[in-house]
Structure formats: structure tokens, C-alpha cells
Amino acid sequence: xxxxxxxxxxxxxxxxxxxxxxxxxxxxxxxxxxxxxxxxxxxxxxxxxxxxxxxxxxxxxxxxxxxxxxxxxxxxxxxxxxxxxxxxxxxxxxxxxxxxxxxxxxxxxxxxxxxxxxxxxxxxxxxxxxxxxxxxxxxxxxxxxxxxxxxxxxxxxxxxxxxxxxxxxxxxxxxxxxxxxxxxxxxxxxxxxxxxxxxxxxxxxxxxxxxxxxxxxxxxxxxxxxxxxxxxxxxxxxxxxxxxxxxxxxxxxxxxxxxxxxxxxxxxxxxxxxxxxxxxxxxxxxxxxxxxxxxxxxxxxxxxxxxxxxxxxxxxxxxxxxxxxxxxxxxxxxxxxxxxxxxxxxxxxxxxxxxxxxxxxxxxxxxxxxxxxxxxxxxxxxxxxxxxxxxxxxxxxxxxxxxxxxxxxxxxxxxxxxxxxxxxxxxxxxxxxxxxxxxxxxxxxxxxxxxxxxxxxxxxxxxxxxxxxxxxxxxxxxxxx
Numbered sequence: 165x166x167x168x169x170x171x172x173x174x175x176x177x178x179x180x181x182x183x184x185x186x187x188x189x190x191x192x193x194x195x196x197x198x199x200x201x202x203x204x205x206x207x208x209x210x211x212x213x214x215x216x217x218x219x220x221x222x223x224x225x226x227x228x229x230x231x232x233x234x235x236x237x238x239x240x241x242x243x244x245x246x247x248x249x250x251x252x253x254x255x256x257x258x259x260x261x262x263x264x265x266x267x268x269x270x271x272x273x274x275x276x277x278x279x280x281x282x283x284x285x286x287x288x289x290x291x292x293x294x295x296x297x298x299x300x301x302x303x304x305x306x307x308x309x310x311x312x313x314x315x316x317x318x319x320x321x322x323x324x325x326x327x328x329x330x331x332x333x334x335x336x337x338x339x340x341x342x343x344x345x346x347x348x349x350x351x352x353x354x355x356x357x358x359x360x361x362x363x364x365x366x367x368x369x370x371x372x373x374x375x376x377x378x379x380x381x382x383x384x385x386x387x388x389x390x391x392x393x394x395x396x397x398x399x400x401x402x403x404x405x406x407x408x409x410x411x412x413x414x415x416x417x418x419x420x421x422x423x424x425x426x427x428x429x430x431x432x433x434x435x436x437x438x439x440x441x442x443x444x445x446x447x448x449x450x451x452x453x454x455x456x457x458x459x460x461x462x463x464x465x466x467x468x469x470x471x472x473x474x475x476x477x478x479x480x481x482x483x484x485x486x487x488x489x490x491x492x493x494x495x496x497x498x499x500x501x502x503x504x505x506x507x508x509x510x511x512x513x514x515x516x517x518x519x520x521x522x523x524x525x526x527x528x529x530x531x532x533x534x535x536x537x538x539x540x541x542x543x544x545x546x547x548x549x550x551x552x553x554x555x556x557x558x559x560x561x562x563x564x565x566x567x568x569x570x571x572x573x574x575x576x577x578x579x580x581x582x583x584x585x586x587x588x589x590x591x592x593x594x595x596x597x598x599x600x601x602x603x604x605x606x607x608x609x610x611x612x613x614x615x616x617x618x619x620x621x622x623x624x625x626x627x628x629x630x631x632x633x634x635x636x637x638x639x640x641x642x643x644x645x
């Protein structure tokens with residue numbers, strides 16, 4: 165029967181690609197009439213870049229992306245600071261300013277290559293789980309699946325039908341957003357933001373056929389019917405610039421920022437991923453990246469269970485590993501939002517201190533690292549360990565230079581592609597089936613490493629027998645031996 169994925173956004177598409185890489189039957193449905201041409205998310209940080217690369221879905225996004233990785237903060241016509249976000253582990257992991265719609269298009273291309281497709285205008289209206297699977301009602305049709313994964317966003321039908329709570333709170337009143345063609349001499353090497361007493365104004369350069377496309381954002385108490393008219397009024401009021409002319413908008417939207425986290429990521433054979441499980445402020449551009457990370461983590465675990473190589477208990481490690489990360493992202497983005505929108509004398513004083521510190525190189529390097537999500541580890545989870553030499557089980561393994569079986573020089577992450585990797589100078593048998601690649605590190609080490617498909621260390625030790633015992637216990641119980 166396979167997996168029913170509800171929602172064809174970045175998370176759902178990444179999950180479907182990850183499952184199809186293991187030949188798992190996947191059905192992807194979405195209530196929309198067709199692919200989105202506009203999107204709120206427009207930045208892919210380093211973690212998202214490497215996940216798409218492992219999925220074979222990065223394509224030519226790096227060539228099409230706008231690398232405007234700096235933010236200049238202003239108060240009226242006064243420049244407070246310019247924060248620059250650099251590379252992480254080399255140019256290949258530089259963040260990309262690219263539309264979510266373009267990311268989704270590359271994921272759909274990859275899904276097609278893997279034999280999958282998206283069914284548009286198909287709405288989920290009912291879910292009935294049982295011991296052997298799930299019966300779903302989709303636009304009047306009854307369908308069966310082994311598992312259902314809700315990737316259908318903040319208003320997830322899967323989450324509501326399953327009865328999973330989604331507690332949280334609203335952070336700010338309302339935001340206006342518009343993608344516009346503008347005439348002004350603003351620096352396109354990065355984004356610009358202005359702090360005013362009644363709110364913020366943000367301008368982000370966008371890649372288009374010309375160099376006049378911008379994404380504008382502003383927080384307001386009440387959104388008017390005509391978003392562009394309201395932004396035209398706010399622009400000179402909050403920025404002090406009277407030389408800008410907004411010719412027209414290709415897309416406008418008004419939305420509220422909420423902080424919400426699902427009580428559970430799994431209810432039996434129904435799971436949640438992406439915005440269905442967590443929503444937060446867009447400050448920092450973490451939403452799309454976190455959802456794609458959810459998808460990669462869940463895909464290889466679902467594949468092992470459906471192939472009969474692991475017990476269903478392994479699926480509990482998905483929440484154990486990913487929900488704490490969502491909690492961390494929610495705390496960080498909430499704190500950033502409150503700082504940027506601080507009111508009163510004390511709040512503005514703290515923000516002014518922040519802008520002074522933001523000029524420092526170490527601060528900017530730290531900011532780049534935090535935004536990248538390459539720091540994510542699962543040491544505290546059921547498959548991780550807080551003891552032993554680094555990297556420890558649960559840690560992300562860098563993209564090491566290796567040699568394959570023929571002696572060809574290659575890199576670890578490019579060899580994963582949904583597979584596990586054994587790093588050793590000798591051939592090591594594993595009970596995971598054919599989805600294993602054996603690599604010899606260019607800098608040989610005495611111990612053996614087993615790397616998960618999501619590039620986190622699963623195990624390290626000294627003998628194939630130990631590895632076999634660890635896998636047997638872990639895949640059966642969902643906990644490291």
C-alpha cells in the first residue's frame with residue numbers, strides 16, 4: 165500500500181523523494197489546483213542545500229539563486245549596522261536566496277525522475293486508522309495506505325482529523341507582504357530593514373528578469389484591503405525615503421505570525437511533518453529548512469519499517485529527534501521577533517545594543533552558523549550518545565573526502581543519496597540490505613563509522629560483529645544498543 169503524503173509543498177515533496185529513492189510506493193495529494201507560483205519562504209540555508217543535494221533535487225538552484233546574504237539595519241536615514249552571513253564549510257554550503265516555488269519545482273522534477281507524481285485538486289476529508297493501515301477519503305474516493313504523513317501546512321487536515329493538539333500563541337498583529345517592481349537606488353547586495361516607532365519595514369532583493377524586483381514586508385495593527393497602497397504609504401513614513409516608486413506588485417499577502425507546536429508528531433500510523441507540526445516567525449528563514457529536515461529524517465525510517473528491516477518502534481525516534489529541534493527553532497525565532505519589534509524605552513535600548521554588537525565579526529560568524537542548522541545533532545535522542553570521541557552517535561558528519569570501491573575520489577554526502585555509508589578501510593557486511601555504500605576515508609582511521617542516510621553518525625566501533633549486533637538491536641527496539 166505504501167505511504168500517502170498529504171501536501172505537495174517542500175516538506176511533502178522531499179519526503180516523497182526520500183521514500184521513492186528506496187522504491188517505497190508513494191501517493192502525493194494536494195488540495196490546491198496546481199503548483200504554487202508565489203511563496204512566503206525565499207531562503208534556503210546550508211542544511212536545506214545539503215538535504216536537497218542528497219535527494220538529487222538541488223539542480224541548478226545555486227546558479228539561479230540570489231546570494232544577497234547581508235542585512236543592513238537602519239533607523240530612518242541612519243545606518244545602524246550591516247550583518248553579513250558567510251559560507252559554512254565552503255562555498256557549496258552558502259545559503260541561497262531562492263523562491264520556495266522554485267525549490268518545489270526542483271523537487272517535483274526529482275520526484276518525476278523517481279517515478280512519482282503529484283495529484284492536484286485532491287482534498288483529504290477523512291482518516292480511519294486501524295491495525296493494518298489507514299483508510300483515507302480523498303475527494304470522495306476511498307484509499308488505503310500503510311502510513312499517512314500530514315505535510316499540509318498550518319491548517320493541516322491530517323492533524324485535525326487525527327485529533328493532535330496544536331497549542332501556541334499569536335506573536336504580532338499582522339504583516340503585509342508584497343513582491344513589487346520598484347525604482348530606487350537601494351543596495352541589492354542584501355536586505356535592508358528600518359526600525360520605526362510604529363513598526364518595521366523590510367526590503368529584500370529578489371531574482372527576476374530585471375534588477376528591480378523586491379519583496380517588501382511591514383508589520384501593522386490592521387491590514388487594509390489594498391496591501392500595495394498601504395505599503396506605499398508606510399515606505400516613506402518608516403524609511404524616510406521619498407525617492408522610491410513602487411510600480412506594481414506581482415503578489416501581495418497579509419498574514420499573522422503564530423508560534424505553535426504539535427503535541428505529538430505521531431499517532432499510530434499517522435505522522436506530521438513541516439508546518440503541520442510546527443509554525444513560527446519567518447525571522448531567520450528557518451521554516452522551509454526545518455520542514456525539509458523533518459522529511460529527510462522520517463523518510464529513511466519509514467523505508468526501513470516498510471521494507472521489514474526495522475520495527476515500527478523506530479518511527480518513535482522521529483519525534484524524539486525532530487521535536488526538540490522545532491522547540492529550539494521556535495524559541496530562537498520568537499526571541500528574534502520580539503527583539504526586532506521591541507517597543508518602549510527598554511526594548512529599544514536592548515535592540516540598539518544588539519545592532520552595535522551585530523557589527524562584530526565573531527557575532528556574524530555565529531549568526532551564520534546558527535542560521536545554517538548544520539549544528540543540529542541528536543546526541544540526546546534514543547539513537548545518540550553523549551559519550552566518547554567526536555563525532556558521537558547523533559552528530560552530523562561533515563562532507564568528508566573519501567574513496568569508493570574502485571578507488572575513485574568522492575565525497576561522503578554525494579554518495580549517500582538515501583543510502584547508509586560504512587566508512588572503513590575494509591569491506592564490512594551490514595544487515596540493511598543493498599542501500600549501503602562502502603567508502604574509505606582519505607584520512608584513514610582505525611575505527612569503523614556507520615553514517616545514516618541523513619549524514620548523522622549512527623555508530624562507531626572496532627568490529628563488524630559489534631556493528632551487526634548494534635543494528636539488530638536498534639532496528640528492533642528503536643533505541644541504540
